[in-house]
Each structure stands twice: as structure tokens, then as C-alpha cells.
Amino acid sequence: MTPETRNGMLLRTIEWIPDRGGTLVPGRVRFIDQTLLPQELKFVETRSAQEMAEAIRALRVRGAPAIGIAGAMGAALAAQAAGGDAAAVLNALERAAENLQRTRPTAVNLAWALDRIRRRAREAAQAGVDAGDLKARVAAEATAIRDEDARMCRAIGEHGVHLLRDGCRVLTHCNAGSLATAEYGTALAPVYVARERGWNIHVFADETRPHLQGARLTAWELQANGVPVTLICDNMAAAAMRDKAVSAVLVGADRIAANGDVANKIGTYGLALLARSHRIPFYVLAPTSTFDSRTLSGADIPIEQRAGEEVVNIHGRSVAPPGVDVWAPIFDVTPAELVTAFVCERGILRPPFSESIRRVLS
Numbered sequence: 001m002t003p004e005t006r007n008g009m010l011l012r013t014i015e016w017i018p019d020r021g022g023t024l025v026p027g028r029v030r031f032i033d034q035t036l037l038p039q040e041l042k043f044v045e046t047r048s049a050q051e052m053a054e055a056i057r058a059l060r061v062r063g064a065p066a067i068g069i070a071g072a073m074g075a076a077l078a079a080q081a082a083g084g085d086a087a088a089v090l091n092a093l094e095r096a097a098e099n100l101q102r103t104r105p106t107a108v109n110l111a112w113a114l115d116r117i118r119r120r121a122r123e124a125a126q127a128g129v130d131a132g133d134l135k136a137r138v139a140a141e142a143t144a145i146r147d148e149d150a151r152m153c154r155a156i157g158e159h160g161v162h163l164l165r166d167g168c169r170v171l172t173h174c175n176a177g178s179l180a181t182a183e184y185g186t187a188l189a190p191v192y193v194a195r196e197r198g199w200n201i202h203v204f205a206d207e208t209r210p211h212l213q214g215a216r217l218t219a220w221e222l223q224a225n226g227v228p229v230t231l232i233c234d235n236m237a238a239a240a241m242r243d244k245a246v247s248a249v250l251v252g253a254d255r256i257a258a259n260g261d262v263a264n265k266i267g268t269y270g271l272a273l274l275a276r277s278h279r280i281p282f283y284v285l286a287p288t289s290t291f292d293s294r295t296l297s298g299a300d301i302p303i304e305q306r307a308g309e310e311v312v313n314i315h316g317r318s319v320a321p322p323g324v325d326v327w328a329p330i331f332d333v334t335p336a337e338l339v340t341a342f343v344c345e346r347g348i349l350r351p352p353f354s355e356s357i358r359r360v361l362s
């Protein structure tokens, strides 16, 4: 199918749709079901926190910032659906937040957004607001998280474009684009800003096994935005770096520890090693909501393991003998020493990262 754009930018990955103008509640959440791309662009609407949790678990909404937004909106849906007084609404929100938190462990944005929405709800309850007001305040907080993410990603693009030059070729992994965030993306944000400036940036996109986010999502959204993209299998990255004049690797992150170790899509660590070997800068682009000062190093980051079936089956067809043993972590940790620089909404962070990260988060 042909990717659709609105005003030249990809359609919104996830948003809160009020039923009536002038008030956020009652409302519903609309999101793109990313498991169906690129064959089908389908918007799903829900009023159920349980359905929102299922969408996160099944990767219908995926990408660290996007699942943070989905979590916050899911909690707001639970509050909206609750009957009774403000205490009952708060209780329903807390229970939904616990359930949403259990969906995916690695991306810290989910915990960050849920903590924020819980804090907001508790403050409102303590201030003695009524149930209707509490519902409106948490819906407003969830939409604020979305809008802030869009602004942070835009700022990442503005800072990150200084690391690129017209005519350069970059390599990326997974999807850290518009679909993974509110808008623009993280790793792809500088590419979109460069595009707006009329620069010609060529992107090599790893297909990204086992869920093919690079092939299905990154290639799709770059095409939609008129950015030249070449799709490669994951095992072609070394050859592409050497033979295709790749001048930088740009990736997103699911969690950045206090020492600068980075959890991101499985395969990122290998890319960082390849980049070091080819003397190519390796940049990690993420909003401050992805930095986790409470996680001291990569060894403390929980790595999500998925069912072996997801490795064995490609689009419903088995590609391995029945009963084969499978190892299926879907994130890995890149040590800080392989990262050239981080780009967040506040600027470019250089080593030593323990210091530059502490400064930017303080």
C-alpha cells in the first residue's frame, strides 16, 4: 500500500480523541496498529485500559516513547471508566497502571509515564477534587505527555542535524521514527529536519529480526516522507558500512543507564561494535524520559524475552524444524564506551557520560 501523509508528516501514531469539543473527557484513544503495516494502515480506537495493555504487549503500539504515551492514555481510560467518587477513580487508575506496567519491562518510558500519571492523580485526589475533575486532570496529563514527546523529538532533530551533512548516508536499526513516538521519532528526527532543509540524506535500514520493524515500519515511514531508503538484512550491516560509505549510525534507545550503557533493539550492540571497527560514529538519540538515573548500569536493565515462536514463525510460516531450541531476547545492551554521543532534547552529550548524563538530568 502507499503510505499516507498529512501535511507531509506521517499520521499520528497515537492520540486522545475527545468525544466533544471543549472537554477531553469523555474521550477515546486512537492508535495505528503497527503489526499490520506496511500492508494495511489501520487506526484502532479504544476506551478500554485492558485493550490498551493488550496493544502494548502485542506490539501494536511499540517504540519506547510511544508505549509511554499508550500507558498514560490507558491509565486515563481506566480512570474515565470508573464509577464512584474520586477515591474509587484513583483506585481504578492505580490498578490499571500496575497491569499496564507489566506489559513490557525494558523501555523505562512506560514506568516513567505511569509514575507521572499516578503522581498527578494522587495530587488531585489529595487536593479534594471530585471524580469528574480527577478524570479530566489525568486525561490532560496523558495528552500533555504526548505533546511534550512531540516537542522533545523535534528538539532532538534540531540538535542531531548538526551531526549530519548534506549528501551523507546513515544506517539505522529497528524503528526509532515517527511511529515509535508522538511525532518525528528520535533517531530519524535529524533526518526529517535535514529533509525540511532540502538536504539529501540516504538511510540504510536494517530489517531488524525477529519483528522486522526496520523493513515494515522504518522503510514505510521514510518512503512516506520522501527520504531515500535502502533496506538491508541485518547481516549486511558490516558490508554496508564498508562498501556504501555509511558515515554515521543513528539508533534510538529503550533505557539509558546512569553510566551511559544503552538498552535498545536486539542487534544494536553488534552494530556499535561494527561501527567502532569501521571508525564510524555511533549516535544514540532519545528524550530524557528514556534516561534512567536509578539504573546504574546496563547489567541492571531487565531485558524482555519473547516467545521462541516469534523467531521461528515469519508471517505465520515456520522457518525452523519443530521443537528447535530458541533464544529470544529482543533487546541488548551496548556498553557506554561504544557510544560516540547521545542526543536528547537538551542537546548533545559527550563522554564521560556519567557526568554529562547527571548534568542533563539535574
Ligand code: MRU
Pocket (backbone or CB within 6 Å): 059, 062, 063, 064, 065, 107, 173, 174, 175, 176, 177, 180, 181, 185, 186, 187, 213, 251, 252, 253, 254, 264, 265, 266, 330
Ligand atoms: O520492540 P520495540 O519495537 O518496541 O523496540 C523498539 C526499539 O528498540 C526502538 O529502537 C526504541 O524503542 C527507541 S524508539 C524511539
